[in-house]
């Protein structure tokens with residue numbers, strides 16, 4: 154029953170993802186709380202702003218360079234991308250947002266931006282030259298890949314696989330790549346995989362393409378972390394988050410919880426591993442026969458130590 158609910162939620166959320174709604178941090182409540190606005194409302198509000206507050210330049214010099222790491226978020230206008238920027242800023246980690254359109258996702262959002270730089274030009278993950286340009290300008294110590302198929306940005310093959318492949322191609326050797334993927338991509342026989350993979354439209358085949366993207370990273374990147382979240386829900390509090398390996402277990406968590414994990418992965422001493430993440434209380438076997446299987450990491454809360462005990466992929 155729980156598994157069925159999670160599956161249903163997974164399908165609903167994947168189908169909503171990037172199309173109908175857009176979570177924006179609300180400036181007047183707090184920097185981390187959210188409200189649901191339509192994409193049209195956000196764009197209208199952004200367009201109403203005077204040119205004087207359009208994005209700053211993104212030269213490396215504009216970043217507080219004395220405080221590594223420097224995080225570059227690709228697909229930063231997405232809900233997890235924005236949450237990742239917020240999570241970085243909470244820890245005073247310098248970060249740059251890069252978006253497909255080149256517009257600053259935080260233009261209409263009030264938050265402490267001392268460590269934040271919006272990259273002022275479009276960065277389309279399907280376009281190698283735009284990726285090279287932003288990496289050259291920002292010189293990130295870590296890149297977070299938060300892009301995923303969207304109506305205007307490209308389908309799953311182009312974004313969830315092709316975009317990742319492009320990043321792998323231009324990634325500097327000294328830069329860590331944190332890839333946001335999805336759990337169950339390794340389980341083509343699971344119901345979750347089958348249903349999510351066959352939704353049609355731009356997200357058709359998304360599980361297959363995500364696994365191809367992951368494989369590209371595991372094969373070619375020297376310093377990476379692959380985070381496979383479960384169903385992404387709105388709202389912040391949900392009890393402890395669990396980290397698992399092997400793709401046996403799933404569940405749900407919020408984008409804020411995911412973002413904290415992503416930033417922990419940026420800072421973690423461990424590297425080259427793949428993990429599934431979900432709230433402990435939502436833990437469900439991805440297939441009935443997986444009950445009791447799966448290696449669970451007792452993380453003991455957020456922070457860069459939370460991945461202690463993970464097993465490397467290679």
Ligand SMILES: NC(=O)c1ccc[n+]([C@@H]2O[C@H](COP(=O)([O-])OP(=O)(O)OC[C@H]3O[C@@H](n4cnc5c(N)ncnc54)[C@H](OP(=O)(O)O)[C@@H]3O)[C@@H](O)[C@H]2O)c1
Nearest residue numbers: 166171228230231232233253277278300301303306335385
């Ligand atoms: N939703 C779920 O329940 C769920 C579950 C497990 C895993 N995931 C995965 O978690 C990740 C984050 O999900 P989310 O729902 O927070 O993301 P999201 O809001 O859908 O954001 C995706 C972002 O990718 C951008 N993008 C699309 N094409 C691009 C391109 N060619 N170049 C650059 N950026 C591009 C989109 O920008 P535009 O809109 O401007 O095109 C959008 O900002 C995704 O990989 C998703 O598949 C989601």
